[in-house]
Amino acid sequence: MTTATDPPPAARATTSRTGDVTAAVEAARRAQPGWDALGFAGRRKALNAWCALILRRSDELVDLIRAETGKTADDARLEVVLVAHHLRWTAAHAARVLGRRGVSPGLLMFNHAVEVTHRPLGVVGVIGPWNYPAFIPIGPVSAALAGGNTVVLKPSELTPRTGEWLMATLAEVTGGTRVLHVVTGDGTTGEALCRAAVDKISFTGSSATGRRVMAACADNLTPVVIEGGGKDAMVVAADADLDAAADAAVWAAMTNAGQTCVGLERVYVVDAVADRFLGLVTERAAALRTGDGPEADLGRIVLPRQLDVIATHVGDALARGARAVLGGPQSITPPYVAPIVLADVPEDSAAVTDETFGPVLVVNRVASVEDAVERANASGYGLGASVFTRDRSRGRSVAARLRAGMVSVNAVIAFAGMPAVPFGGVGESGFGRVHGPDGLREFTRTQAVTSQxxxxxxxxxxxxxxxxxxxxxxxxxxxxxxx
Incomplete structure (x- = not known):
């Protein structure tokens, strides 16, 4: 989820000058009072109309996402479905979550009435990634808009047209009034946005870039939401439905060619069922097809330098004694990487400790579920995780011990498809939340008013x-x- 130093010519975006960023922020600032004045009902009507327009022109958006990212058609369609699902939920629930509510003053101050409101911050800056150029930005964009803010979006330099399409379609709904502005360019544009007079920044990308975003925002004490990288783990107990676990593991590791922040990169399976599980995973992963044709299951790796990261991780693991159960270095044929499954990978190798961001799955056997939890938590990342066991009560108990912002039991990445569920991590994976009530509150300021x-x-x-x-x-x- 890092930005490319030299993006492909077809995906390059003209870098916005600092003056362009300033102008966009100022224009958003001018439009904000009128947008806020619409109230929750007016904004809900506009956001629902935007959702309907996106769905009417969904084929257009699918084609655009595919052109900029190289995704398969089904991966792009899933992204559009998630955009609509989350946008509709945010519009529907903003008034309930953010509206004025009464609070008990307590016995000592019983002679007072208390109200708590959530007021818009003003202008929110959103820095989006290239791997899900519509779905990931729509979380903070829709939450900020629903709360009465206006937004300046800086899409990845690899996917500028997707961001511009979102801006243009919303402008159609709002009668030309721009409440969503887009500035395009590389990290220079992102830094300019961080240093501009915005009231909050929401960033999705690598943990390293997240640190630079925080440093730039620190000058103005601009608050930030950071969604960094991940190294998500799955725990497979001895009583798990192995067929379901294997199917889930392959999809979570290989969807979007492994270029997913909450994609599965590590599996810890109890020794008693490890061989059977590994056989099922290998069988399913071997059946996947890579390419740009309509039959492909995996598209291309978007960042050329990510191919080097994938090759380094695989090579390091094999050099340290890991087994290539499926594929290996020969699976890397730029710009594609066929599925790779590695077993018995040392826990201190890069393939276990660092974000690979490609279709590479590490499967390591463990003595017990407790051992699996300990290894899963050893990572500096803490975004998502999953647990497979037929005992759902035990699954919830294991989930509670995992150091992750989100955990799915007997499923993978289920939380990402639920707009009411807060999304975010801990540690190297960042802080703050998008989606759900927590995500709505992120882009408002809380005000308490007491009256005697x-x-x-x-x-x-x-x-x-x-x-x-x-x-x-x-x-x-x-x-x-x-x-």
Whole structure:
């Protein structure tokens, strides 16, 4: 999820000058009060209309995503479905999550009424990745818009047209009023956006780039949401449905040619069932086809330098004694990588510790589920994870011990398809959340308003209080809370 130093000519975007970024932010700032004034109902109507327009022109978006990323048609279609699903949920639930609500003042301050509101921040900057150029940005973009903010989106330099398409279609719905602006270019444009007068930045990309985003935002104390990389693990217990686990593992590791932040990269399977599980995984992965034709299951690797990362990880693992159960260095034929399954990979090798971001799956056997949890948690990353066991209660118990922002039991990446579920990680995988109620709140500021309804008999918060006021107050609190 890093940006390319030298993207393919067909995918290059003109770098926006700092002045262009400033102009976009200023234009978004001017449009924000009017957008906020629509209220939740007005914004919901506009966002629903945008969703409907995207679906009417979904073939157009699918073709555009495929042209910029090399995805298979089905991978691009899935992305469009997720865009619509999440956009619709956000529009429908913003008022409930962010609307004004009453709060109890407590017994000591019973003479006050309290309301809590979530006010828009103003202008939100979103820096999107190339691997899911429509779906990943739509999370923070839709949440920010639903909350009354306007947005400046900086898509990856590899996928600028997808970002521009989203901007243009929303402008059709809003009658030409721009509440979503797009600035294109490489990391220079992203840095300019971080240093511009935006009120928050949402970034998705590599952990290394996330650090640079934070550093640029620090100058203005601009708050950030960081969704960094991942090294997601699956735990397979001895009682697991191995057929289902193997099918899930292959899809999670190989979908989008492995270029998924919550893609599966490590499996820890209990020794008693390891051989059978590995056989099922190998059989399914071997049947997958790579290429750009309509029959392909895996498309191309988008970043040329990612091919070097994949080759290095595979070579290092084999040099350290790992077994290539399927494929190997010969599977790398630029710009494609056929499925690779490695077994018995040392835990300190790059294929286990670092994000590979390709169709490479490490399967290591363990003595117990406890051993599997310990190894899964040894990673600096903490984005997603999965557990397979027929005992769902045990599955939830294992999930609770995994250091990950999201865990699926007897499924993979299920959380990404649920718009009500917060999405984000810990450690090297970042912080903050998109999607769900947490994602809506990320792009607002909370304001509490108290109003005194009547004067109390005792006035402890006044220098004019009576001599016996504070002793009486202490006695009352002891009565209420001292037992």
């Amino acid at each position: 309804r009547f004067r109390p008999l005792m006035q402890p918060t006044s220098f004019r209080r009576r001599p016996g006021t504070m002793p009486a107050l202490v006695r009352m609190v002891r009565t209420l809370y001292g037992r």
